[in-house]
Amino acid sequence: MMVYGVALLAFCMLVGMFTGDQLGVLLGVKANVGGVGIAMLLLIVLSNLSDKRFHLKPVSEDGIKFWSAMYIPIVVAMAAKQNVLAAVSGGWMALIAGVLAVLVSFALIPVFTRLSGGPSEPLPPLE
Amino acid sequence: MEMLENVLVKQGLITAFMFVGVVMWFAYWVSDKITRGQVHGSAIAIALGLVIAYIAGTYTGGKKGVADVAVFSGVALLGGAMFRDFAIISTAYGASLDVIKKAGFVGALSVVMGVVVSFVVGAIIAVLFGYTDPVDISTIGAGAATYIVGPVTGTALGASSEVIALSVAAGLVKSVLVMSATPFVARIIGLNNPLSAMIYGGLMGTTSGVAGGLAATDPRLVPYGAMTATFYTGVGCLLAPSVLFFAVRLIFS
Numbered sequence: 147m148m149v150y151g152v153a154l155l156a157f158c159m160l161v162g163m164f165t166g167d168q169l170g171v172l173l174g175v176k177a178n179v180g181g182v183g184i185a186m187l188l189l190i191v192l193s194n195l196s197d198k199r200f201h202l203k204p205v206s207e208d209g210i211k212f213w214s215a216m217y218i219p220i221v222v223a224m225a226a227k228q229n230v231l232a233a234v235s236g237g238w239m240a241l242i243a244g245v246l247a248v249l250v251s252f253a254l255i256p257v258f259t260r261l262s263g264g265p266s267e268p269l270p271p272l273e
Numbered sequence: 274m275e276m277l278e279n280v281l282v283k284q285g286l287i288t289a290f291m292f293v294g295v296v297m298w299f300a301y302w303v304s305d306k307i308t309r310g311q312v313h314g315s316a317i318a319i320a321l322g323l324v325i326a327y328i329a330g331t332y333t334g335g336k337k338g339v340a341d342v343a344v345f346s347g348v349a350l351l352g353g354a355m356f357r358d359f360a361i362i363s364t365a366y367g368a369s370l371d372v373i374k375k376a377g378f379v380g381a382l383s384v385v386m387g388v389v390v391s392f393v394v395g396a397i398i399a400v401l402f403g404y405t406d407p408v409d410i411s412t413i414g415a416g417a418a419t420y421i422v423g424p425v426t427g428t429a430l431g432a433s434s435e436v437i438a439l440s441v442a443a444g445l446v447k448s449v450l451v452m453s454a455t456p457f458v459a460r461i462i463g464l465n466n467p468l469s470a471m472i473y474g475g476l477m478g479t480t481s482g483v484a485g486g487l488a489a490t491d492p493r494l495v496p497y498g499a500m501t502a503t504f505y506t507g508v509g510c511l512l513a514p515s516v517l518f519f520a521v522r523l524i525f526s
Contacts, residue, residue: 159362170507176425179507182358182480183500186365187373190496194370213363217495218315219293220360221488223352224481225322225452226296227340231330233449236442239413243398244446247391247417248454251476254390255462258472262379268465269493 151202151209158189278344285347292345296321316456316489323449361484361499368496372467379468380501383475388509391418391478392517395443400525407522409436414521415513416440419479420448422509429514444479451482456489464490467497474498478505 159182166181173179189210193202202210233244281288300318304310308317326338335341340349350356373380395417399410412432416423416439423440426432432440455464455473463469474483474497483502487495 155359155363155366159359162362163358166507170510173507173511175507175510176429177421177507177510179511180504182361182503185358185362186368186496186500186503189362189365190368190370190373193366207366210363210366213360214366217360217364218318218488218492219290219297220351220356221485222296222300222315222318222322223289223293223348224357225319225352225485226292226326226329226345227338227349227352228323228326228449228481229330229336229445230323230327230338230449232336232442233445234327236439236446239398239402240416240439240442241446243395243413243417243443245450246398247394247443248447248450248477250390250394251387252454252458252462254386254476255464255469255473258379258383258386258476259463259469262376262468262472269467269491 148205148209148212150206151211152213153209154192154202154206155189155210155213158185158192161185161188281344282346286350287347288344289347289351292339292348293351296325313456313489315492316453319485319489320453323453357481357484361480361495361503364492364499365496369467372497373471373500376468376471376497380471380475381504383472384478384501384504384508385512387476387478387505388418388422388512389517390476391447392509392513395440396521405525407518407525408432410525411513411518411521412436412440413443414517415509416443417447418444418509418513419506420444421506422513425510426513426518430518447477448479448482451477451479452485452489455482455486459490464494467494470494470497471501474500474502475505478502478509480506 162185163181165184166178169179297318301314304314304317329339333341337349339345392414396410396414399413404410408430412427415426420441423444424437427437477483480502483498487498
């Protein structure tokens with residue numbers, strides 16, 4: 147059943163968010179620490195288990211795949227609800243600080259990639 | 274007309290599905306016909322979303338982009354953190370555990386370095402603009418990390434609401450720029466494999482920016498970048514009001 151996939155996804159997210167909140171409290175931070183990342187790890191581990199108990203039938207898999215197919219539309223909705231006006235009209239200091247932070251971070255990506263043992267194989271081109 | 278509006282408002286989430294569908298259809302049409310496939314449809318769709326949010330913002334004066342227009346209020350739910358995170362997590366299905374294990378250390382390092390670098394850049398700009406109070410400098414530096422780290426730090430340190438607003442603005446600039454610029458710089462920075470995507474997520478950190486930027490570049494990279502980015506805000510909220518603030522205070526008092 148398709149809903150099994152959706153439910154498994156929901157389970158991972160709830161466990162991840164709860165753990166992330168707990169981690170935040172533990173560290174004394176007013177934020178969720180890595181909740182989404184923990185949920186993703188959980189889902190990856192569960193989906194990599196060869197254990198038959200966790201083997202999802204293709205139909206159940208579709209419940210997860212539906213949501214990854216909805217990813218870009220959801221991101222478009224996210225873009226459309228951003229406070230772009232505040233970003234643009236925040237004044238020069240905010241603008242320069244934001245832009246420079248991005249540029250410096252972009253520039254560091256190749257440095258870190260080299261640090262981790264050279265650039266790895268690019269993915270094959272999209273169709 | 275009023276009855277139609279009533280329906281659209283009442284069925285907000287459903288209206289949002291249709292809104293996004295129309296935006297995407299138009300974006301992919303532009304990608305295909307006008308840019309001849311040179312610019313990916315999702316990149317155009319995200320940029321278009323941002324433009325619509327800007328126009329709506331000037332028109333309504335609100336903070337939620339197009340979602341402040343009553344009939345599009347459902348966009349706030351569809352594009353909100355709950356659905357966004359649910360969809361992000363779903364992309365992890367089938368991702369390679371090996372890559373994540375292999376890049377684990379450099380991924381973690383990139384998160385910490387990402388927070389520190391953005392903070393330092395933001396703090397330097399704040400100083401150049403004449404701020405001398407360590408609290409103000411740290412809050413603006415934290416805002417350059419993400420628009421969540423900024424206010425969290427500012428509130429913890431007792432910054433004025435004016436400075437907190439500036440830190441949010443800096444974070445928003447970052448998020449919008451990461452979303453829209455990533456596909457154009459992807460080739461230059463080598464963002465074409467899972468490893469560099471993990472590093473990208475860690476250094477950029479803004480979840481919305483990374484989510485949008487990778488979607489517009491290559492959706493297959495999403496799980497790797499999102500994985501590290503999601504730790505960024507937490508690490509930022511941990512470091513900015515403590516270690517980083519102490520460092521700033523050491524220099525400016």
